[in-house]
Amino acid sequence: MAKTAEFRTCPTTGLKVDLTAERLIKANAVVAVVFLAIGGLFGLLVALTRWPAVHFLPADWFYLALTAHGFDVLLVWIIFFEMAVLYFASAVLLGSRLAGPKFAWAGFVLMLVGALITNVAVLRGQSSVMFTSYVPMMAEPSFYLGIILFAVGALIGVFVFFGTLVVAKQEKTYEGSIPLVTFGALTAAIIAVFTIASGAIILIPTLLWSLGFISYIDPLLYKTIWWGMGHSSQQINVAAHVAVWYAIAAMVFGAKPLSEKVSRMAFLMYILFLQLASAHHLLVEPGMSSEWKIFNTSYAMYLAVLGSMVHGMTVPGSIEAAQRARGLTKGMFEWLRKAPWSNPAFAGMFMSLVFFGFIGGISGVVMGTEQINLIMHNTIYVPGHFHGTVVAGTTLAFMSITYLLVPLIFRRELMFKKLAQWQPYVFGIGVAGISMFMMGAGTLGVARRQWDMTFADAQLPFDYPSAAFLMMGLNGMAAVMAAVGGLMFIVVVVGSVFFGRKLGIDEKPSYPEVPPQASESLSHYGSAEKLHIPGTVMLVSIFFIAFVLYYFVNWKYLSEVWPLS
Amino acid sequence: MAITSPSERIWWKQPIARIELIWIIVAFIWGLIMFFMMIYWHGAGEQNLSNEAYKITPVRFAEKAQTMIDEYTVRQENGFPVVRPPPGSDVYLIARLWQWWPILELEKDQSYRLHLSSMDWQHGFSLQPVNINIQVHPGYDMVVTVKPDQAGEYGVVCNEFCGIGHHNMVGKIYVVE
Numbered sequence: 001m002a003k004t005a006e007f008r009t010c011p012t013t014g015l016k017v018d019l020t021a022e023r024l025i026k027a028n029a030v031v032a033v034v035f036l037a038i039g040g041l042f043g044l045l046v047a048l049t050r051w052p053a054v055h056f057l058p059a060d061w062f063y064l065a066l067t068a069h070g071f072d073v074l075l076v077w078i079i080f081f082e083m084a085v086l087y088f089a090s091a092v093l094l095g096s097r098l099a100g101p102k103f104a105w106a107g108f109v110l111m112l113v114g115a116l117i118t119n120v121a122v123l124r125g126q127s128s129v130m131f132t133s134y135v136p137m138m139a140e141p142s143f144y145l146g147i148i149l150f151a152v153g154a155l156i157g158v159f160v161f162f163g164t165l166v167v168a169k170q171e172k173t174y175e176g177s178i179p180l181v182t183f184g185a186l187t188a189a190i191i192a193v194f195t196i197a198s199g200a201i202i203l204i205p206t207l208l209w210s211l212g213f214i215s216y217i218d219p220l221l222y223k224t225i226w227w228g229m230g231h232s233s234q235q236i237n238v239a240a241h242v243a244v245w246y247a248i249a250a251m252v253f254g255a256k257p258l259s260e261k262v263s264r265m266a267f268l269m270y271i272l273f274l275q276l277a278s279a280h281h282l283l284v285e286p287g288m289s290s291e292w293k294i295f296n297t298s299y300a301m302y303l304a305v306l307g308s309m310v311h312g313m314t315v316p317g318s319i320e321a322a323q324r325a326r327g328l329t330k331g332m333f334e335w336l337r338k339a340p341w342s343n344p345a346f347a348g349m350f351m352s353l354v355f356f357g358f359i360g361g362i363s364g365v366v367m368g369t370e371q372i373n374l375i376m377h378n379t380i381y382v383p384g385h386f387h388g389t390v391v392a393g394t395t396l397a398f399m400s401i402t403y404l405l406v407p408l409i410f411r412r413e414l415m416f417k418k419l420a421q422w423q424p425y426v427f428g429i430g431v432a433g434i435s436m437f438m439m440g441a442g443t444l445g446v447a448r449r450q451w452d453m454t455f456a457d458a459q460l461p462f463d464y465p466s467a468a469f470l471m472m473g474l475n476g477m478a479a480v481m482a483a484v485g486g487l488m489f490i491v492v493v494v495g496s497v498f499f500g501r502k503l504g505i506d507e508k509p510s511y512p513e514v515p516p517q518a519s520e521s522l523s524h525y526g527s528a529e530k531l532h533i534p535g536t537v538m539l540v541s542i543f544f545i546a547f548v549l550y551y552f553v554n555w556k557y558l559s560e561v562w563p564l565s
Numbered sequence: 566m567a568i569t570s571p572s573e574r575i576w577w578k579q580p581i582a583r584i585e586l587i588w589i590i591v592a593f594i595w596g597l598i599m600f601f602m603m604i605y606w607h608g609a610g611e612q613n614l615s616n617e618a619y620k621i622t623p624v625r626f627a628e629k630a631q632t633m634i635d636e637y638t639v640r641q642e643n644g645f646p647v648v649r650p651p652p653g654s655d656v657y658l659i660a661r662l663w664q665w666w667p668i669l670e671l672e673k674d675q676s677y678r679l680h681l682s683s684m685d686w687q688h689g690f691s692l693q694p695v696n697i698n699i700q701v702h703p704g705y706d707m708v709v710t711v712k713p714d715q716a717g718e719y720g721v722v723c724n725e726f727c728g729i730g731h732h733n734m735v736g737k738i739y740v741v742e
Contacts (some may be wrong), residue, residue, distance in 0.1 A: 002573075008706040009713070013568075059729060059732065060729055063726070063729065074717075093568055093569075108700060112720070128729075129726075130726050132684070134622045134687050134726075136685070136686055136687075136703060137686045137687070137726075137727070137728065144663070174570050175574075176569055176570040176571060176574045177570055177571055177576065179566070179567060179568050179569050179570055179571075180567040180568075180571070181567045181568050200689070209639055219687055219703060219704065219705075220702055220703045220705065246567035246568075247567060247568055249567065250566040250567040250568045250569075251568065254566060255566065255567070256566050256567070256572070257567050257571075258582060258585060259579060259581050259582065259585060260571045260573075260576035260577075260579065261576060261577050261579060261581060262581055262585050263567075276665065284614065284617030284698060284699045284700050285700045285702065285707075286616075286681075286700075286702060286705040286706070287616075287618050287702075287705055288706035289616055290607060290613070290614070290616055294603045294604065298596070298599065298600050298603070299660050301596055301600045302595075302596030302597075302599055302600060303596065305592075305596055306589070306592045306593055306596055309588070309592040310585075310589060310592065312589070313585065313588050314585070315673070317585075318567075354579040355633070361720075365599065369599065369602070369603060370603045370606075371603065371606050371610060371612055371613055371614075373698075374612060374614070374697055374698060374699070375696045375697065375698065376698065377689070377697055377699070377700065377724075378689045378691065378700070378724040378725055379691070379698060379724060381697070443696070444694075444696075445691065445694055445696045446691045446720070447689070447691055447722050447723070447724035448724060449725075449726040449731070450722075450724065450726075450731060450732050451725075451731070451732040452733075453732075455732065455733065457732075457733050458732075458733040458734070458735040459643055459644065459645070459733070459735070460642075460643055460645065460668075460720075460735045460736060460737050461692065461735070462720030462722060462735045462737075463720075464693070464694075465694065483634065496671075531582040531583075531584060531585075533584065537584060540588060544591070544595070547594070551599065555602070555606075558610075558612050559610065559611070559612065561612060561695050561696065561697055562610050562612075562692075562695055562697060562711055562712060562713050562714055563610070563611035563612060563711075563712040563714065564613060564614065564697065564709055564710065564711055564712075565614075565615055565709075
């Protein structure tokens with residue numbers, strides 16, 4: 001065995017924290033935030049260019065910036081942060097030493113090198129192929145090489161996570177089963193293995209093709225396997241941010257899951273069915289049968305959607321139960337009204353939950369319906385949808401937990417508390433605006449990944465309706481708001497991490513507030529007989545009605561277009 | 566708590582609260598409804614893809630399109646041939662950097678077997694303002710039977726990124742009474 005790991009004891013939670021794991025969490029989180037800043041800046045440039053009145057970048061720079069934006073935020077920021085989440089959910093929550101810290105560092109370095117290589121390739125200007133890099137459009141070999149190295153590094157991190165679970169089990173650092181949050185992280189890690197394997201299967205041949213060793217890659221085959229990585233990697237995010245929701249509910253409210261069994265089953269649904277989602281990108285392609293499309297696009301009869309809908313009740317439900325146990329029992333919503341809305345960890349987490357469900361979730365299911373996809377595929381409705389899931393959902397959730405990680409892991413007092421308090425609102429509402437306005441423009445037909453919606457230089461003229469221009473203008477404004485929110489986050493986090501007051505070894509952070517020993521007093525609510533969560537039931541009912549209405553409205557829209565068969 | 570091990574060791578034997586169970590059942594049934602809705606639409610709905618597709622080389626597809634263009638061109642517009650094929654026939658639309666070739670003129674309420682394929686990279690057939698969107702691959706001939714139900718002038722926008730001229734790739738379809 002390697003030399004003994006060193007630990008400290010967390011004064012807030014009493015958890016034993018492996019110092020190597022802590023350093024890895026810090027390194028991954030810091031790099032993640034740096035890439036969020038870079039990728040976010042590219043995103044702002046893209047949105048300003050698509051704002052018709054501003055039309056900021058020239059065409060070649062626009063396509064370059066869009067490629068960089070997709071890679072840096074969708075992959076690099078999120079996966080680096082997920083590495084931090086994995087190490088936190090394994091070593092820290094289980095009070096265990098990290099398995100193979102040297103491997104973990106090697107993985108970190110590989111990811112960083114890979115991310116830099118691909119960024120350089122994109123910035124050189126010969127690899128503006130978009131994040132998806134559909135063949136036969138070709139990027140420089142280093143574009144693919146960087147992604148492959150990044151993926152290998154991530155895979156190493158995932159195996160360090162698995163190893164740590166084994167170590168913790170063998171060394172009996174915890175009693176009984178692993179915590180729900182760790183279970184959620186395990187879900188994310190298992191999906192990550194599938195994701196990275198798909199990426200390797202398609203990107204290694206693509207690298208060889210760009211080097212000239214392979215002459216042909218079938219474009220449909222490429223898409224099918226590429227989305228085995230591309231979409232599944234978004235499912236890692238879903239599993240990870242749901243785990244983060246549970247973690248924040250536990251840390252801020254001492255909330256206990258309503259039912260371990262139900263929540264874990266819901267995670268299991270993700271493992272079993274989420275990978276089928278490659279089909280979401282192939283609904284209007286040649287060469288796939290409708291049977292294949294229907295089965296896959298619905299995750300085998302919507303069983304993964306079922307998982308998300310369950311979390312959508314159990315997460316707010318556990319918060320409501322905790323608040324009611326604390327005496328906030330008046331009416332339907334006192335528990336929610338008197339929730340700590342000035343605590344950015346909670347405010348961001350709750351907005352992430354609502355936006356993910358209402359905006360990202362509903363639009364995703366509707367758009368992923370075999371026939372309805374015909375009126376949405378590749379319109380800007382698609383980025384509208386996934387900014388609702390990945391930005392308003394995942395990124396906002398990750399930002400929220402960062403407000404807890406800064407004092408607990410970085411051991412720094414949070415600076416600029418007022419800024420931090422407003423940040424989730426500015427960012428969250430900005431992103432919700434981005435999503436909704438892009439979806440609006442998409443239903444009016446506006447194409448995604450497109451530099452000039454006026455078609456000024458086209459050989460044949462075409463005009464989108466003026467409402468579409470309005471939507472894209474509003475989208476630009478919402479993007480500016482989100483960018484301001486993003487900048488506020490960076491200022492608070494970077495400022496605190498590097499210049500915040502260091503917390504003493506036994507000092508409990510005073511902000512954001514975490515209730516002392518919440519778990520003790522609340523450990524017995526939530527059993528089957530006593531559960532009383534009328535507010536959550538109301539929220540879930542509103543969600544369900546919105547879902548059903550929006551679903552059928554889109555069938556109505558579909559029924560009005562040209563008959564096709 | 567969710568960040569600690571379950572307080573009941575045998576958590577899988579704990580009962581599930583009724584309200585959770587109801588929600589699971591509702592969500593499950595809703596999933597089934599959405600699933601069968603897609604199947605139902607294949608029978609009852611008018612907007613479905615037949616998934617009829619063939620492997621084809623770009624050269625062969627271009628030949629077929631050229632045959633159609635030679636036979637049925639009725640006029641020229643901005644350097645594009647305007648082709649008016651007979652109702653019910655096979656109609657070819659070439660996607661290439663950065664054109665939809667040729668311009669088609671179709672009759673309202675008549676069916677056409679529209680063939681889509683790319684000469685080079687992937688493209689996106691986006692019929693506006695109807696907002697019908699279909700992916701176009703090189704090497705695949707996708708056949709969609711379309712029945713335009715309103716006369717007018719329609720734009721075909723490319724909505725799959727296809728390089729620096731992507732935003733100039735606009736085609737046209739006329740539907741006449």
